[in-house]
Amino acid sequence: MAQGGYVGKILYVNLTDKTIDTIPTADYEEWGGGHGIGSALFFDRVKDKTIDGYHPDNLVTFMTSPLSGTLAPSASGRTEVTGIGIQAYPIAWFTRSNFGGRFAGQLKFAGWDGIAIQGKSETPVWLNIVNDKVTFEDASGLWGLNTHETQEEIWSIVTGSDDVREWWELTDARDGGRSTQKPAVVAIGPAGENGNRNGCLIHDSGNGSGQGGFGGILGAKGLKAISAIGTGSVPVADPAALVRLRGEIMNKYGYNVDDPKFETPVPGLNLYGILTQQPGYGPLLYAAPAAARPQGCMGCYRNCRMNHESGLSNGDQCVEALYFAGGPTTVDMMKATTLLDQMGINVYDVFQHAYLYGLYMQGILGPGKQIHSELPWDKYGTYEFMEAFTHAVAYGTDIGADLKDGMTRAVVKWGRWDEDTSNGTLTRPQWGFNEHYDPRLEVDWSYGSVFGDRDINEHDYNWHVHWMPLVTAAIGQDPLIPAARMAELLGEATGVGADGFDYSNDGIYSDARLRAVEWHRYYTRFWKQSALFCDWAWPNLISYNTDDNVGGTPTYEPALYKAVTGVDMTMEQGLGLGKKIWNLDKAIWVLQGRHRDQEVFTNYVYDVPTSAPYFLLAKEDGEWGYSICLGRTLDRARFEDVKDRFYAMQGWDVATGWPTRSGLEAVGLSAVADELDKAGKLGG
Numbered sequence: 316m317a318q319g320g321y322v323g324k325i326l327y328v329n330l331t332d333k334t335i336d337t338i339p340t341a342d343y344e345e346w347g348g349g350h351g352i353g354s355a356l357f358f359d360r361v362k363d364k365t366i367d368g369y370h371p372d373n374l375v376t377f378m379t380s381p382l383s384g385t386l387a388p389s390a391s392g393r394t395e396v397t398g399i400g401i402q403a404y405p406i407a408w409f410t411r412s413n414f415g416g417r418f419a420g421q422l423k424f425a426g427w428d429g430i431a432i433q434g435k436s437e438t439p440v441w442l443n444i445v446n447d448k449v450t451f452e453d454a455s456g457l458w459g460l461n462t463h464e465t466q467e468e469i470w471s472i473v474t475g476s477d478d479v480r481e482w483w484e485l486t487d488a489r490d491g492g493r494s495t496q497k498p499a500v501v502a503i504g505p506a507g508e509n510g511n512r513n514g515c516l517i518h519d520s521g522n523g524s525g526q527g528g529f530g531g532i533l534g535a536k537g538l539k540a541i542s543a544i545g546t547g548s549v550p551v552a553d554p555a556a557l558v559r560l561r562g563e564i565m566n567k568y569g570y571n572v573d574d575p576k577f578e579t580p581v582p583g584l585n586l587y588g589i590l591t592q593q594p595g596y597g598p599l600l601y602a603a604p605a606a607a608r609p610q611g612c613m614g615c616y617r618n619c620r621m622n623h624e625s626g627l628s629n630g631d632q633c634v635e636a637l638y639f640a641g642g643p644t645t646v647d648m649m650k651a652t653t654l655l656d657q658m659g660i661n662v663y664d665v666f667q668h669a670y671l672y673g674l675y676m677q678g679i680l681g682p683g684k685q686i687h688s689e690l691p692w693d694k695y696g697t698y699e700f701m702e703a704f705t706h707a708v709a710y711g712t713d714i715g716a717d718l719k720d721g722m723t724r725a726v727v728k729w730g731r732w733d734e735d736t737s738n739g740t741l742t743r744p745q746w747g748f749n750e751h752y753d754p755r756l757e758v759d760w761s762y763g764s765v766f767g768d769r770d771i772n773e774h775d776y777n778w779h780v781h782w783m784p785l786v787t788a789a790i791g792q793d794p795l796i797p798a799a800r801m802a803e804l805l806g807e808a809t810g811v812g813a814d815g816f817d818y819s820n821d822g823i824y825s826d827a828r829l830r831a832v833e834w835h836r837y838y839t840r841f842w843k844q845s846a847l848f849c850d851w852a853w854p855n856l857i858s859y860n861t862d863d864n865v866g867g868t869p870t871y872e873p874a875l876y877k878a879v880t881g882v883d884m885t886m887e888q889g890l891g892l893g894k895k896i897w898n899l900d901k902a903i904w905v906l907q908g909r910h911r912d913q914e915v916f917t918n919y920v921y922d923v924p925t926s927a928p929y930f931l932l933a934k935e936d937g938e939w940g941y942s943i944c945l946g947r948t949l950d951r952a953r954f955e956d957v958k959d960r961f962y963a964m965q966g967w968d969v970a971t972g973w974p975t976r977s978g979l980e981a982v983g984l985s986a987v988a989d990e991l992d993k994a995g996k997l998g999g
Contacts, residue, residue, distance in 0.1 A: 318344060319552035320381020320879045325352075326427045326449060328442065330536055331371060331434030333451045340428045347889075348380030348428070350411055350844035351896045353397030356431050357409065358899060358987070361399075364409070364906035368401035368528065369510070369535045371435040377422070377501070377541070378429035380847040384420035384549045384613070386557050387875045388564050389852035391614025394419040394501075394518075395844055399907075400527035400769070401512045402664065404723045404747030406913075408768035409903045411844060412515075412529055414501070415612035416522035416630075418543060419847070421499035425545025436537035443473065444543040445485065445498075454539035458508060461657035462517035465502040469542050473498045485546060492546055502540035503530040504659025505709040510534050512721040513664035513708070517656055521620070521630030522612070525661035526748070526769050528721075552881030560874055565616045568858055568867060612849070619851050628652040635662040639701050647698040654702060658709035663749050663770070664722050665708055670741055674731075680714075686729050688714040723747030739919035746770075753929050754920050755949045757781060758823045762832045763839075765914050766961065768904060773839050774850055776831070779805060779857050780816060784930040784941035796857065796864055798932055798939035808856040808868050809834045818931040819942065824953045829961050834890065840900075841893030842872050895982040901967070902974055902987045905996050911958060911972030921951050968998025975999065 325338040343352045353376035361374050375398035382390040392415050400410035422430070425446050439454035452472075457465050467479075474483040479497045500518065507514035507530030514530025515523050524530075533539075551557055610630055611618035622629045627649035628636060639651035655662055674680035675692040682689050690713055694700045707715035717725035723743055726732045735741040742750035744761060748770040754761030757780070763771045779801060787794045796804070799813075806813035814822070815831035822828055842848050855867035869886035877883050901909075924946045933942035962969050966978020975998040979988040991997040 318381070319550045319881045320348075320383075320385070321428050322423055322426050322547065322549060324427060325356075325378075326430045326444070328430060328432045328449075329434045330432065330436040330440070330538060333436070333440075335449050338431065346896065347841055347845040347892055348383075349378045349393075349395035349413075349847045350397060350840060351892065352376070352429060352845070353378045353395060353411070354409075354896055354899050354903070357397060358903065360431070360433070364903055365908070366399065368399040368407050368532050370399075371536070372433060373399045373532065375432045375529065375532060375536075376429060377418075377432075379419040379423055380845060381880045382846060382848075382875065384423035385551055385879050386561050387614060387879060388561050388616040389612075389614065389849040390847060390875060392416055392419055392612030393847040393849060394422075394524075395847060396516065396524050396527070396529050398527075398529065398532060400529070401531055402526060402528040402661070402721055402747070403769060404721070404727070406908055407512075407528070408746070408907060408909070409900065410527040410768045412524040412527045413844065413847070414516060414518050414522045414524040415849070416499065416518045417613040418499040418501055418518050418522075420613045421496075421545055422543045423545070423549050424547045425543050426547050427543075430541065432536065432538065435535065439537050439539050441469065441538065441540040441542065443469075444541070444545075445473070446545050446547065454537075457539050459505070462502045462504040462659050463520070463657050465504075465540055466500040466519070469500050469502075469540060470497045473542055473544065485544070494544070494546070496544060498542040498544040500540055500542045502659070503533050503538075504657055506659045506719070507531055507534040508539075509709065509711050509719060511660070511709070511711070511719040512724065513661040513719070515659050515661040517659050519630060520622075521628065521632075521635065521652075521656050523635065523656065523661075525635075525663055526772065528661070530659045530661075551879050553878045556878040557875070560871065560878055561616070564867060564871060568855055568860055569616050615849070615852075617852050623649070625649065628656075631656065634666060638662050638666065639698070641696070642698065642701070643696070647701075650698060651701040651705070654705050658705055660705065660708055663751075665705075665718065666749055667722060667741070668704060670722075670735075671714070673740065679731075686714070690714060721747065722749070733918075737918035737922065739923040742919065744916045744920050752777060752781065753925065753944075754916060755925055755947050756818060756823070756929055756931055756944045758818070758828065758949075759832045759835050761916070761920070761949075762829075762957070762961070763835055765916060766836070768900070771839070772850070773835065773843065775835060775838070775843075775854050775856065776805065776816065780818060780932040781930060784932070788930060788941075794941060795859055798941055800864070801857070801932055802934070802939055804857050804864055804866070808854070808866055809838075810869075814934070816932055817934040818944070819933040819935050820947060822934060824950075824957055826960060829957065829964060832961070833964055836897050837890040837893030839893070840896040841889045845892070845896060846872070846876060846889070848872060891982070895984065898965070898974055898979060898982050898984060899987060901965075902979070902984070902991055905973050905991060906994055909972065911962070911970070914958065914972060916949065916954075920949050921954075922948060924948050971998055973998035 321340045327336040346352045357374050378395045395413045397411050400407045439458045440451045441454045443450045443452050470479045482493050484493050511531045512528045515525040606624035607621045609618035610620045610622045620630045631652050639648045642648040672695045680686040707713045708718045711719040744754040745765040752760045802813035802816045805816045811830040814827035858866045928943040976988040
């Protein structure tokens with residue numbers, strides 16, 4: 316019997332000659348979906364791994380997973396995007412991004428497990444997928460539109476109606492039929508059309524694929540949008556088990572609107588609610604806007620986003636919703652976020668506009684200054700400024716002529732990189748990406764990022780070791796779970812032991828800490844980025860809704876995977892597949908030019924001590940507690956020793972950081988070892 320979850324084929328698109336082909340999913344289903352299949356397709360089909368992300372031969376994949384389009388809770392609606400990026404510095408590595416919503420489900424319903432795109436169209440096009448029918452459509456009339464306008468225009472074209480709330484006939488459906496569903500469209504905005512390194516992909520209102528610059532890559536390929544809608548279904552091996560598991564997870568870990576266990580402790584502070592799995596992130600960010608409702612991706616049971624009556628900032632949360640934090644009014648903040656979505660700009664690249672304002676205040680930036688800019692810097696803090704700044708970045712005007720290449724490359728061009736990343740004025744710790752969490756302290760995040768290809772943006776441990784003690788301290792309450800119990804729960808859920816979660820000054824360099832980093836790399840490469848469990852909900856390491864606080868990991872991910880696919884994969888086997896994918900990616904980076912000497916942080920991480928309280932789980936003087944981590948830096952020599960030990964754990968050569976033949980063969984990658992050997996880049 317065929318494996319459940321897959322619909323059988325991957326769409327291959329050649330934009331240069333406007334042809335399509337079909338790749339049997341069975342050829343790649345061993346990789347588990349998502350990122351794994353994307354990496355394997357890239358390795359097979361891109362012969363020269365040294366090309367840059369703008370090159371027509373760059374293979375960009377949009378991959379679903381077996382769980383996409385099913386009832387698997389918070390594992391049904393995400394799409395993984397892979398390819399050579401254009402954002403990272405100094406080398407833009409093969410990288411990944413993903414986005415939520417309903418695109419993955421509609422692509423599966425149309426009969427496709429993913430899309431692989433190569434080539435470059437000489438004129439703008441968009442892809443129209445209606446079940447088995449795939450057509451190249453003229454996008455000259457869409458070029459110049461923002462992401463929201465583009466989607467609305469495509470909805471009208473595909474449905475044949477300007478009112479997409481009405482029933483419409485799917486003339487290209489296999490057996491005819493009609494629908495009230497809008498096609499799922501992922502589009503680029505002006506930033507992507509302009510080839511910006513910070514151009515992103517936008518689906519529906521605020522589902523964004525930000526890091527990596529995939530909007531700029533699609534712009535370089537001449538591809539404005541992809542639209543998908545289908546009338547098919549996804550085969551599920553054991554539907555009864557899937558429904559039962561969904562019910563269990565919702566009852567154990569979901570938010571009970573009739574009898575909530577955790578109320579918001581202070582009015583308007585709903586971040587605490589997110590940590591305890593209440594719905595809606597908007598009240599934290601937008602001071603409880605007038606009328607809103609929870610909104611989530613296909614198959615979600617948590618609904619962490621919000622749709623607002625105003626129509627502004629729908630589906631936005633976290634950093635994109637903080638783009639204009641502190642604006643004069645809630646409406647101004649929401650308008651700025653909406654504009655960011657419409658322009659298709661990665662907020663995590665331009666989020667540090669306050670750094671630019673600092674240069675203005677120092678007399679370095681402004682009209683006729685060293686860095687010339689005629690933007691209204693004297694009106695910084697107003698929507699007028701944010702609108703002008705956002706348009707400048709999107710269209711490459713004024714200071715945007717430099718910022719379109721990303722904040723990092725602009726700062727390098729201005730000659731300020733070494734100074735400002737040494738004194739901590741510009742906090743970009745690795746590969747040119749903006750600091751997410753403090754790299755001197757929360758090292759599973761920073762180690763994972765520097766050993767990888769980008770800021771990892773994986774909150775798995777972060778919720779518990781940082782946010783829970785931070786939020787409870789902020790509202791003057793004791794942590795919901797004592798530190799020793801927190802460490803015990805995390806150690807049991809991951810299998811690495813409690814000491815793996817010691818963020819003390821010595822603990823961050825320990826072998827136990829590295830085992831936790833390793834678990835994180837393998838878990839996220841498979842369960843999160845290939846099977847596509849949502850970062851906001853999985854892994855469920857700790858529960859704040861049950862008396863014993865035991866979370867759903869490692870029980871429910873394998874159970875859901877088996878219910879859908881019929882494959883009896885254990886958590887450990889999934890981690891093993893994650894290790895294989897992690898090693899394949901490492902081999903690609905090495906072929907691109909990676910060496911251990913590059914896996915270092917910028918100077919402030921080593922030289923500038925932390926000066927503000929930063930709560931983390933730590934074991935100090937033999938006692939577990941929540942440390943404020945003041946006056947800490949990352950020690951250069953100790954980090955180099957960490958690299959030695961981590962490389963050895965991965966089976967990589969300690970001197971170069973390159974994979975070895977024995978290490979690659981141990982995870983079934985003999986052909987990859989051969990290619991590295993041929994290139995003279997196989998570790999000894």
